[in-house]
Amino acid sequence: MTDRPWHRRHRVALDVTIAVLFTLVDTVATVLGASWWPERPGTLAWVMLVLQAAACLSLAFRRRAPLAVVTVLGAFTLAVSLLIWPAGALTPADGGQVWAPFSTALAAYGPLFYQGDCRGVRRNRRRAVIALVLFTLVVARPWQPSATIITIGLLRTAVGPLLAMYFDARKRLVQALTERAERAERERHLLAEHARAEERARLAGEMHDVVTHRVSLMALQAGALQMTAEDEATRQAAEELRAAGCQALEELRDLVGILRTEPEGDDRTHRTPSVAGLAELVAESSSVGVPTELIEDGDPALASPVVGRTAYRLVREALTNVRKHAPGARVVVRVSYGEAQVRVAVRNTAPTAVAGGSPLAATGSGLGIPGLRRRIELVHGTLRAGRAPDGGFSIEATLPSYVPTAETAV
Structure with a gap:
């Protein structure tokens, strides 16, 4: 005041x-x-x-x-x-x-x-x-x-209204500009908040994809070690390691829920492997007791970087889901590279063991397939996922071979 x-x-x-x-x-x-x-x-x-x-x-x-x-x-x-x-x-x-x-x-x-x-x-x-x-x-x-009186009278009563209209218009203009500046400031703040929320969602989604994949591999390897170990101490250590892995996955699911993660996949994480890493993913799954076969048709170089990373994420998520929900199943990963489209299909047979008996089955965040679908839609692709007639599960994606990004323009 x-x-x-x-x-x-x-x-x-x-x-x-x-x-x-x-x-x-x-x-x-x-x-x-x-x-x-x-x-x-x-x-x-x-x-x-x-x-x-x-x-x-x-x-x-x-x-x-x-x-x-x-x-x-x-x-x-x-x-x-x-x-x-x-x-x-x-x-x-x-x-x-x-x-x-x-x-x-x-x-x-x-x-x-x-x-x-x-x-x-x-x-x-x-x-x-x-x-x-x-x-x-x-x-x-x-x-x-009287010309003199009329002129003086008009000036005396007209100058005031003219000044009033000028100052009133000026006041309204200043008020409008002030409101516009305040609105622009609020919009800038909201855009910044939205950008931070998107960044949090992206980071949480990447954490879910990468950490869940690696920790589930550790838990399965610990379970295999427990079954093959000759002495009780090793079996006990393997069981503790497996239990710790399952607990880490459970805590990760809670953390992702707190962050309200809904992966938006803007493909800015250039460290994510591309299709060149598919063979390593398949080898990792086979090493933990999930028989996996990779079949590639065509030239992987036809897939642009963003498409390659999207395909890698799809295969990684699919193999992680097989380890969690289809113990004992066999997996076939088929990737076809064409000049116009890249097709990725991950199919597993029916599980030979009860899925609910695996501790890994309860560690999912429930965001894997929906997150994949959003990522694939961002590059104008399509995704189909569902049960196969033989009791297994199938994930099929069709992606455009080329999606322009900043890195491809270099």
């Missing part, structure tokens, strides 16, 4: 001061013959002088009731004009003067500028314009044609 200028913090005092100053100026100017004052003032002249002072003091309410102030000063000016002509009750010392007091210039400023602050007017600009037109007619006295 103290930061505001003095004239804004003390508007009432300022308006009263202005009204008193204009009253004094008009009173002195009238007595000195600059208006309607007669050479030999009588009782009526003094009464009208007092009424003029009261009318000028109404300027103190020019913000709250601008139309009322115009009405009061217009009524006084009209009364003086009628007393002079045709009544002839007053005879000015100089008949070529404008009978309206100088306060009319400031009063004419109010209706167009302060009407937005006036509760009774309700921004009725039409009413304000009509009032100012009538006010101008009273001040200019067109029924007594």
Whole structure:
């Protein structure tokens, strides 16, 4: 509140001061013959002088009731004009003067500028314009044609409204620019928040894909070691390692849920292997007891980098799901590279053991297939996943061979 200028913090005092100053100026100017004052003032002249002072003091309410102030000063000016002509009750010392007091210039400023602050007017600009037109007619006295009086009257009542319209337009422009700047700042903040949320989702999705794949391999290798170990100590250590791996996967699922991860796959993680890493994925699955075969047709170089990474993620997620939910199944990974499309298919046979008996089966986040589908749709591909007739499961994706990215443009 103290930061505001003095004239804004003390508007009432300022308006009263202005009204008193204009009253004094008009009173002195009238007595000195600059208006309607007669050479030999009588009782009526003094009464009208007092009424003029009261009318000028109404300027103190020019913000709250601008139309009322115009009405009061217009009524006084009209009364003086009628007393002079045709009544002839007053005879000015100089008949070529404008009978309206100088306060009319400031009063004419109010209706167009302060009407937005006036509760009774309700921004009725039409009413304000009509009032100012009538006010101008009273001040200019067109029924007594005089070029000088009409010109002075028009200037006295027109300068104020013109200034009012200018300052009102300027105020609205500044307000609109301020609101636009504030809106742009809010939008920038929202975009930054959205970008951070997307980055969190992407990182959490990558963490889910990579860590789940590796830890599930560790858990399966520990289980295999437990079955083949000859001494009890090794078997016990392998069991602890397997249990720790399963617990890590469970905690990872909870963490991914907290982060509300929904992988958006913007392919900015250039460290993700491409189709060249498929053979390693297959070898890892075979080493932990999941018989896996890789069949590749065509030239892998036909797949652009983003397509290669997407295919790698699909195979990795599919093999991870087989280890979790289809123990004992055999897997065939088939990748066909063409000039227009890359087709990836991962099919597994029916499991030979009960899937629910594996501790890994309960460690999924439930975001694997949906995340893959979103990634593939980002590169304008299609994904189909579902049960196979033989009781197994099949994941098939069709991707465009070439998807332009910044790295391919180099």
